[in-house]
Amino acid sequence: MNRYSAFSLLRNALSHNRNWRAAWRSPEPKKSYDAIVVGGGGHGLATAYYLAKEHGIRNVAVLEKGWIGGGNTGRNTTIVRSNYLWTEAALLYEKSMQLWEGLSQDLNYNVMFSQRGVYNLGHSLQDMRDIERRVNANRLNGIDAEVVSAAELGKAIPCLNVSPAARYPVLGASLQRRGGVARHDAVAWGFARAADALGVDIIEQCAVTGIDVSGGKAVGIQTTRGPIASDRIGVVVAGNAGVLAQMADLRLPIESHPLQAFVSEPIKPVLDTVVMSGAVHGYISQSDKGELVIGAGIDAYNGYGQRGSFPVIEHAMQAIVELFPVFSRVRMLRVWGGIVDVAPDACPILSKTPVAGLYFNCGWGTGGFKATPGSGWVFAHTMAHDEAHELNAPFSLERFSTGALVDEHGAAAVAH
Amino acid sequence: MLLIECPWCGPRAETEFSYGGEAGIVRPLDPDALSDEEWADYLFYRANPRGAHRELWNHAHGCRRWFGVERDTVSYRIAGSFRLGPAGSETGKGANTERDD
Ligand SMILES: Cc1cc2nc3c(=O)[nH]c(=O)nc-3n(C[C@H](O)[C@H](O)[C@H](O)COP(=O)(O)OP(=O)(O)OC[C@H]3O[C@@H](n4cnc5c(N)ncnc54)[C@H](O)[C@@H]3O)c2cc1C
Ligand SMILES: [Zn+2]
Numbered sequence: 115m116n117r118y119s120a121f122s123l124l125r126n127a128l129s130h131n132r133n134w135r136a137a138w139r140s141p142e143p144k145k146s147y148d149a150i151v152v153g154g155g156g157h158g159l160a161t162a163y164y165l166a167k168e169h170g171i172r173n174v175a176v177l178e179k180g181w182i183g184g185g186n187t188g189r190n191t192t193i194v195r196s197n198y199l200w201t202e203a204a205l206l207y208e209k210s211m212q213l214w215e216g217l218s219q220d221l222n223y224n225v226m227f228s229q230r231g232v233y234n235l236g237h238s239l240q241d242m243r244d245i246e247r248r249v250n251a252n253r254l255n256g257i258d259a260e261v262v263s264a265a266e267l268g269k270a271i272p273c274l275n276v277s278p279a280a281r282y283p284v285l286g287a288s289l290q291r292r293g294g295v296a297r298h299d300a301v302a303w304g305f306a307r308a309a310d311a312l313g314v315d316i317i318e319q320c321a322v323t324g325i326d327v328s329g330g331k332a333v334g335i336q337t338t339r340g341p342i343a344s345d346r347i348g349v350v351v352a353g354n355a356g357v358l359a360q361m362a363d364l365r366l367p368i369e370s371h372p373l374q375a376f377v378s379e380p381i382k383p384v385l386d387t388v389v390m391s392g393a394v395h396g397y398i399s400q401s402d403k404g405e406l407v408i409g410a411g412i413d414a415y416n417g418y419g420q421r422g423s424f425p426v427i428e429h430a431m432q433a434i435v436e437l438f439p440v441f442s443r444v445r446m447l448r449v450w451g452g453i454v455d456v457a458p459d460a461c462p463i464l465s466k467t468p469v470a471g472l473y474f475n476c477g478w479g480t481g482g483f484k485a486t487p488g489s490g491w492v493f494a495h496t497m498a499h500d501e502a503h504e505l506n507a508p509f510s511l512e513r514f515s516t517g518a519l520v521d522e523h524g525a526a527a528v529a530h
Numbered sequence: 531m532l533l534i535e536c537p538w539c540g541p542r543a544e545t546e547f548s549y550g551g552e553a554g555i556v557r558p559l560d561p562d563a564l565s566d567e568e569w570a571d572y573l574f575y576r577a578n579p580r581g582a583h584r585e586l587w588n589h590a591h592g593c594r595r596w597f598g599v600e601r602d603t604v605s606y607r608i609a610g611s612f613r614l615g616p617a618g619s620e621t622g623k624g625a626n627t628e629r630d631d
Contacts, residue, residue: 356578367574369551370603414549415532418580418604423531425545458574515570 115311118222137303138310143317146343147175149497150335151350152322152358154178156187156298157475157482158350159305159316160490161497163221166312168491169498174314175344176306177337179321183302186352187483189420189452191375191397191409193388194484195232195293197252197259202508202520203461204255209505210488211257211292217487223304225296226402230387232293233267235437237282237393245288252290260289273384273440281436282394295388295399295407301486325362325472332362332471348473348497353418353453355476362469366476367514368455371412372422373480374430376449378441380404389437396433406444408434412454412480421451454479459519464493464506473497474511535611536589537597550586552576553598553614580604587611 116122116135126134149165151158154176165171176182194214196207218224236242245261252259263286268276276284306316317339324336325347334343349358353370380403390397397409410430413422427449435442457463457477462485464475475493478485492506502510513519532544558564558572577583583603588596600609 354580357580365571365575366578367570367576369576369578370580415601416551416578416583416585416603417606419606423544425531514574515566517566 115222115307118224137307138316141315141317143175143177143315143320143337143339143342146334147315148173148344149346149348150174150342150344151176151348152335153185153349153351153354154182154302154306154316154318155185155350155352156183156301156305156486157352157478157489157493158348159302159309160486161348161350161475161493162314162316162490163305163309163312164491164494165498166309166314169494171498172313174309175342176309176314176316177320177322177335177342178316178318179338181318182306182316183299186373186452186454187302187486188298189375189450190298190483191399191407192295192298192483193232193293193390193397193399193409194227194296195290195388196257196484197232197234197248197288197290197293198522199248199251200520200522201251201255203522204252204257206462206488206492206505206509207485208255208257209491210485213487213491214296214484215292217304221304221308223300223307225300225304227294227296229292229294230399231289231291232388232390233262233271233287233289235267235287235389235391235393236285237391238285241393242285245286249288258290258292260291262287262289271385271387271389273438274389275437275439284437293388295401296483298483301483305486305490322358322361325358325469327362327469327472330468330470332469345471346473346497347471348475348493350475350493352476352478352482353455355455355474359474362467362472364467364469364472366463366474366511367458368463368477369416370418370453371415371456372417372419372451373410373412373454374422374427374449374451375407375409376427376430376446377401377408378406378444379447381406381444384440385438391433391437394433394436396430396437398434398438405447406434406441412456418453419451420453456480458514459521460523461520462489462509463511464489464496464502465510465512466496466500466502467511471500477509532601532606532608534587534599534608536592536595537611537613538593538595539589542589542592546589546591547587548590550588550596552578553584553586582609586614
């Protein structure tokens, strides 16, 4: 791997940037691997990276049906925070937050992680009670959290409408200062490059079409580029989790929904933090290019189409204009959708399955970008040891029959 | 936006309706007789197909009746709407019916 540094920038500038090497190889798939990761989103690539780095399992392939990061990883609004209510979830997301804090150094790739703070607004007395409860729960778990008043909000975010005359007045917010945003594509590319350097084969344009099970054990997969053998298979395909589960005759408590987001034309810096509101349902930040990045809620119906209905976008736009009247004349440039994998308790599934050697990592729904490094880290442990790490043990498939759900629906404000 | 045909009111905009998920899920008559896995299956496990899906919609801002729709979850194209029959019958599982009520 070419290490990136000020010196390498300079040296390559002198040769007119013609000698940079590709950031990762594009090898032909081998006949067999020690481990296979299905799905080249951030979570799959992070899984492969930590399998190689933490567990010394380097004969690994990541199989991606399109291009890496082309799924939800490259389609999300990039909000990163760890202020979840329940201890099980808080510890998992906080593990991820800690990995984010050193990620650019660790990967030798600038993922542009920017801890600009995340505000979750409250618009009613009950919202404020929930916020205080969550802030206290976060602090007990060692996660930074504060309650801020409407007056403080008005000072910190001058263009936010904190007038009591607003239709849904802002009464205050929770603030996690360590929260923020990261560059989503860079996360996929950075993990891919670092995993490749440790020997992982990243194979794009390779869709998995079948999972071979023999005597209750996973033995390999069928792909559009031929069969590949492996007795350790991790499936990390977000909205398509149910489709892959069916290939092994398994069922998952997951439903796939469209989730949409959009960006405005680039404007001068106006918003230097992240603002989310569960009550009016919109969330917004400003990218380094100057675009306002705005996320909507999910479309209610099941969908695999990577697009949703217009009224959902309109609803999110109304929420944003309600909060920031100054944005009412900004023009929107692009809108897109991803397919999110929603679990009944809005928490992920990071689990072994009834098929030995077959593992699923899914259910991140509308909020898994923030978990990318932590998810890969615990899932690599699970695949390497055939046993969950204590951080992901509560997120097994069994919880749906034992009843030990981790109910984060609404508990952590908007679930993104 | 989807254009959904209410069997009673005709084609209307999606915003008049609310979604009810997979059609044909029958509440177990004797929940106590179920294993934890069977109960979990009823509560949480859905077919979630990539393709044809039979699902429930409610005409919330119209006649407020429930009915079924067959829709493709990739193209979102709607094949047709159907009325629901009594629980336990073939039509109660979401098959087409001409029954009027
Ligand atoms: C509009 C939107 C906004 C969001 N906003 C946020 C946010 O602000 N903060 C946050 O934390 N989260 C957010 N999320 C959620 C977040 O994007 C996801 O939870 C996360 O990116 C999931 O990562 P992943 O790697 O599991 O999935 P993906 O990136 O979707 O990767 C799965 C990959 O599997 C591949 N695949 C599928 N089927 C096959 C097959 N048969 N064979 C091979 N490969 C296959 C796909 O092509 C895809 O590349 C948002 C999501 C969307 C859609
Ligand atoms: Zn009607």
